[in-house]
Amino acid sequence: MTRTTPPRPLDVEKLYPGLAVHRGTTTRLHPRPGTPRVSESSVAGPLLWPVDEPWPMCTEPHGRGRGRRPADIRRARRILDDAWARDPSSGPTDEERELLTELRREHHVAGIADTDPLPMLGVAQLYRRDIPDLRPGPDDRDLLQVFWCPFDRHGRTGYGMSVRLLWRRSWEVTEVLDTPPQPEVVGFEGYVAEPCVLHPEQVVTYPFAGTLPEELCARIDGAEDALEEAAEAEYEATGEEPADEPAYQYDLSIPPGWRAGGFASWHVTDPARMDCASCATPMELLLTVASSEWDGGSGSWIPVEERDLPRNLRSPTPTEVTVSRWGQLNIFACPADPGHPHRWSLQ
Structure with missing residues (x-):
């Protein structure tokens, strides 16, 4: 659509x-939520990834053994979506609320060290043929793939993202990896994207x-300051909230x-x-x-x-x-x- x-x-x-x-x-x-194909641009859809190429891994040192299971996160979202679509006034039933509590529970992965390779999440893939303003890739590569670590503990502060981008020639991929590796748990549910078509x-x-x-910036700022002052004056005079300009x-x-x-x-x-x-x-x-x-x-x-x-x-x-x-x-x-x-x- x-x-x-x-x-x-x-x-x-x-x-x-x-x-x-x-x-x-x-x-x-x-x-928008959907079922994208590997041959399409998507968010969190199947990636055109060669079966014989190593999957991107995070090896930066940080805790990675405690968090929520990606499948639990997605199931909880489905329950909430269905509940609000069914009855926007009441939301989930008591039984659904109990299940949501269980699905939001953190889990511990035993035996994983802070530097063990951790599969990154495939966030998006964009074919230049689909996206008019997508910049060219290096050496005529036409497909951009975006990954990030599912934990928010990188960099000097220990709270930064880890993002990785890869460009490839889509026509060179002949056999696609069907089941990419996935982390057992993630540190932040906001990094688990839902599959979306574009x-x-x-x-x-x-x-x-x-x-x-x-000079142009000053004119824009001045005009908007004047509108804000006029709105405040209108409110003081009438007591009614003015419409947003x-x-x-x-x-x-x-x-x-x-x-x-x-x-x-x-x-x-x-x-x-x-x-x-x-x-x-x-x-x-x-x-x-x-x-x-x-x-x-x-x-x-x-x-x-x-x-x-x-x-x-x-x-x-x-x-x-x-x-x-x-x-x-x-x-x-x-x-x-x-x-x-x-x-x-x-x-």
Whole structure:
């Protein structure tokens, strides 16, 4: 089923003259629960992985022997989905609640050391033929595969993600691995993605305001400050909450959700330079992995096909992925050489 982004509530280029030269495109992936095939782009679907190639493993030292079973996590989600679809007012039955308590229990894996190879989770695979804004891979490779460790204990702080990306030539894979290795337990259920088919849609996008030329950024900030002051004055005069005005950051520039290409959002931190560690070239956004497909405000990015569905039949979190407390993982690639190591940031 096609997913169509509604027209923006305002003509942003008319509202802010000079913005048009910064226009770009991004491809919203619109992942939705389904049964993807190995030959298709997907989130958490079967990967085109050669039977004779070692599966990605995490060998960084951290605890990996206590957590929840992936199958239990997915079963608990099915129970909740069925309960809310059946009766949005009451949710799970008492019997289902007891089962959910059991499924949420942590388990211990005996005899596993902190450095034993731990299978990484296949998060997504993207064929360039399906995704208009997916950047080229190195040496004509056409398939991007994304993995991460199911534990959140990496890096200097001991609380960071471990993300791995691999590019391959899809036509070179002749025999596919049917049953990839899986971790017995995971440290965080938000890293266990639900299988989703994709509905790619290319849309217009504009840079994060803080990365625009100073004069243009100041005009955007000034206009929105003026709207906020007017709303406060209206509230003081009438006592009624004014309607939310479309905001550049949340309604007019960068769409939420999983997407390829376009501009990174820096809504949690100030914009940071993302230069290639190999050649110092400024990097460009490759992929955004998001916790939510739309925010809880105006919902102006909800696809046309889903706007009128009952709330219990449409979900802003179809992949069930949770990326940090803020909700976005931005992965960057080097435009000078796609084979150079990727970088990423959490927003």
